[in-house]
Amino acid sequence: FIIDPLYTxxxxxGVVTAWIRPWHNARVIVLSGLVISTxxxxxxxxxxxxxxxxxxxxxxxxxxxxxxxxxAPFPFSLLWRxxxxxxxxxxxxxxxxxxxxxxIDLDSYDNGKQVCGQWLxxxxxxxxxxxxxxxxxxxxxANQLVASDLRMGxxxxxxxxxxxxxxxxxxxxxxxTRQLPMNFDTSRIALxxxxxxxxxxxxxxxxxxxxxxxxxxxxxx
Numbered sequence: 001f002i003i004d005p006l007y008t009x010x011x012x013x014g015v016v017t018a019w020i021r022p023w024h025n026a027r028v029i030v031l032s033g034l035v036i037s038t039x040x041x042x043x044x045x046x047x048x049x050x051x052x053x054x055x056x057x058x059x060x061x062x063x064x065x066x067x068x069x070x071x072a073p074f075p076f077s078l079l080w081r082x083x084x085x086x087x088x089x090x091x092x093x094x095x096x097x098x099x100x101x102x103x104i105d106l107d108s109y110d111n112g113k114q115v116c117g118q119w120l121x122x123x124x125x126x127x128x129x130x131x132x133x134x135x136x137x138x139x140x141x142a143n144q145l146v147a148s149d150l151r152m153g154x155x156x157x158x159x160x161x162x163x164x165x166x167x168x169x170x171x172x173x174x175x176x177t178r179q180l181p182m183n184f185d186t187s188r189i190a191l192x193x194x195x196x197x198x199x200x201x202x203x204x205x206x207x208x209x210x211x212x213x214x215x216x217x218x219x220x221x
Contacts, residue, residue: 112138116217
């Protein structure tokens with residue numbers, strides 16, 4: 001995770017100690033913090049590998065062919081989010097190291113690339129495709145065509161989303177790409193922490209917004 005307390009705090013304690021104490025007094029604490037944080041980092045590599053193996057077994061069992069797979073942690077590296085990219089869909093699932101299941105439950109979402117295919121050659125969309133290695137989706141939100149980076153966040157609550165067109169006068173109009181503000185559902189964030197300990201917690205969004213729900217790349221009027 002970008003800011004993981006179990007990795008950051010030992011280093012922070014060492015830095016503060018070295019700042020306020022002479023080196024010969026702070027050395028043991030600094031080195032201890034470095035050993036703890038490095039050991040934790042090594043453990044997360046094992047945890048990711050274990051989760052990836054479970055994911056690959058799940059894909060093989062379900063006969064799913066993936067173009068790209070992402071396995072990313074949440075804080076404390078107990079809960080891992082898996083994203084599987086296929087041609088016209090992406091799948092999202094969660095796995096805790098405390099789960100009893102030997103497989104990962106995956107929810108499938110249309111990535112909007114087929115319905116909104118005319119926008120795949122639009123430079124901002126092509127750039128996001130290159131930058132994310134295909135891990136993006138197109139959706140219609142209100143009167144905007146939105147490109148979402150699927151790597152950070154959870155379904156319908158992504159960190160990086162960009163409006164690439166506005167719906168005006170009955171048609172899409174190109175605009176200067178703008179990043180949309182983050183608007184996380186705090187109740188779902190609380191569910192993430194509960195999901196670490198309880199595999200029965202369902203993190204599926206209640207109102208998916210992909211354009212295939214409407215079978216067209218236009219706003220619902």
